[in-house]
Amino acid sequence: MKLTLDPEYEAFRAEVAETLAKNVHLAPTADDKGYKNPKRIAWQKFLIENGLAARTIPKEYGGYGAEPDILKARIIAEEFARTRIPGPMAGQGISMFVPTLLELGTEAQKQAYIRPTIQGEMIWCQGYSEPGAGSDLAALRTSAVEDGDHYVINGSKIWTSTAKQADMIFCLVRTDPAAKKHEGITYITFPMSTPGIEVRPLVDMTGTANFNEVFFTDVRVPKSGVIFAPNKGWQVANATLTHERGMLGDPNATKARLVELIALMQAETMNGERLIDNPLLRDRLMKLQAEVYAMQANGLRITTSRLQGQPAGLAGLVVKLQGCDLNHEIARLAIDALGDLGILYEEGEHLRANGSWQWRYMYDLGLIIGGGTAQIQKNIIAERGLEMPREPKLAKA
């Protein structure tokens, strides 16, 4: 057990903290909204140049080009969470597509996509789910038929986050309808401006359209967009999903929210009493604090396993389920603590924290579902973590 860092790393932490403190005025604020916002792009470029974003992506693709170092990555994440300065961009292109491309893409694909993506100038969406294929992703039916050096795509996708803003899509299509469920799927990328694509925003419970329906009618796309190999898309998608689940349970982000909640409960009063002085609310707060500390310590265990090149086992498999649920519970307590003012939303003099707790209480429920529902996570924990038997296949009628 050694939680202290070697001097080299402590020096690195100090360096990161100093860079952030000195340049915080460059960081975007809540007012700098939207994709391709100049302030956000400038900040992202600054972070890349200083090794605080796209750190291990090779220089020739626009990254910082550092050797992978789990501890340095961790320190950077911790410093952003601690200082609450806006961190690197984390869209699906950056967090999921770029790592996949680095692993399995061709040189030309890497050259074309990585630089603009990590700089926030090329937005991606993930075209996996379909109306008939959510948890059962491999049941997808959107078809891609060969036509010379092109595919012609027909079908539709749903729940596609940021499709409206996206320049590009990484998409799963069925290229071999005769093959087994998992074997006829291809992972392909193409521009969202290709003729025949229609995007219809889907308003979710937050009141905004965070995701969309996407329809493909005779969409002709070049075969050069295929990642890895035709009919091998399932393996590629699995590589992406690992990145997605890791992103969806970050204990540093959760801890930062808890700190925010504690500050809220210390500052806000009801009937002249600080919320933190209400024993029932405080008890709930301490319950959640215990879980946050447990998840954080669990994260330390995972980091150590990775440093030692060992599989993280159960400690790794439980992160998405526990982490996403915990975020939702933190938001729930914030709203309960605010009491009747907790029901306000969007605007108004009495709204607290810009309505962010209400927004999170709703949006976080989506994150419990997205990237694999809680039930699917439990299947994974039971079958891979506890080695319990798989559900027997239904007998063919």
Place this chain on the structure above:
Amino acid sequence: MEFALSEDQRMLQDSLKGVLGDAASLDRMRKIAADDVGEGSALDEALAGFGLSALPVPESAGGLGLGALDACLVQEALGYNVAPSRFLATAVAARVFAGKPEILGGLASGDVKFALAVTELFSRRDGAGVELKGGKLSGKSLLAQSVDGATHLLVADAAGTLHSVEAAAAGVTVMRTIDRTRSFHEVTLDGATPLASATPDAETMAFARLLVAADTLGAAQAMIDKAVAYAKERQQFGRVIGSFQAVKHMCAEMAAKLEPSRALIWHAAHALDIGDSEGPFMANLAKAHLAEVGTFVARTSTEVHGGMGFTDLVGLHYWYKRIGVNRQLLGSPEQARQTAAQLQGLVV
């Protein structure tokens, strides 16, 4: 950075598991629960042979000088086997009397055996409580632990000071609890002379609570292991019940809650070991958290076993009761959370 058990710690864990596997079999626990004194002493001897009493005593006093994390691993193993032991009392006494080599030496050699009578620090009832007057201790302490075979008692007075008194100076009555593997006593003092006294700091009390949490961790892990093993064996509707998703999900939920709790215990113990200011409040959070997670696991594991879980036949109830009693020992989860809030300065 390394957040993992050391080679030595894994060896300690493994060898203690081996000893307990033989010396604390379910068969023996049943006999102990039926008040078979001989079986209780056989277990005590095996644990003494392992050198349990010397582990938490500093090397300078003839002990092994192991820290809070090591102590948690020991207590976890005891909980895993629902084994009664005075290890908790010994470890707490070793901290309370850290500056008193004469007491520590006796602890390390096993000649001095402490019982723990500190319940009134957390929940004092009408008619109970020990007062120090004119240098003598009088009064009652409820639910004292490890009284059987003790040479000394570690007694809390109403002012929160801990005293060592000779066990012979106390009148004791058994208090029956739901957990029959461990014994609890009502202790009566009538003008007993303190042999040594010390005021415990926040770290000491947090450490005591953390050990109870570690005990629950072990007991809960045992209940998950038993549930998973049972689910892979028991057949219904022509297939093993572990292939039914409802059953799998019960097991997955238990594991998902317990696994981060294990990391929390390690973290809190390590923080106490290095004197990190977050140590005491993390230990209190851990006490409360394991009480909640343990209760969930105790219930769910029993459900996975179906009617069998409710019977005396598989003995699962020993773990259920161990967890239930730990939940209340040395302070309820609500009390531990209140302490955690105070230690952070969130409330006065």
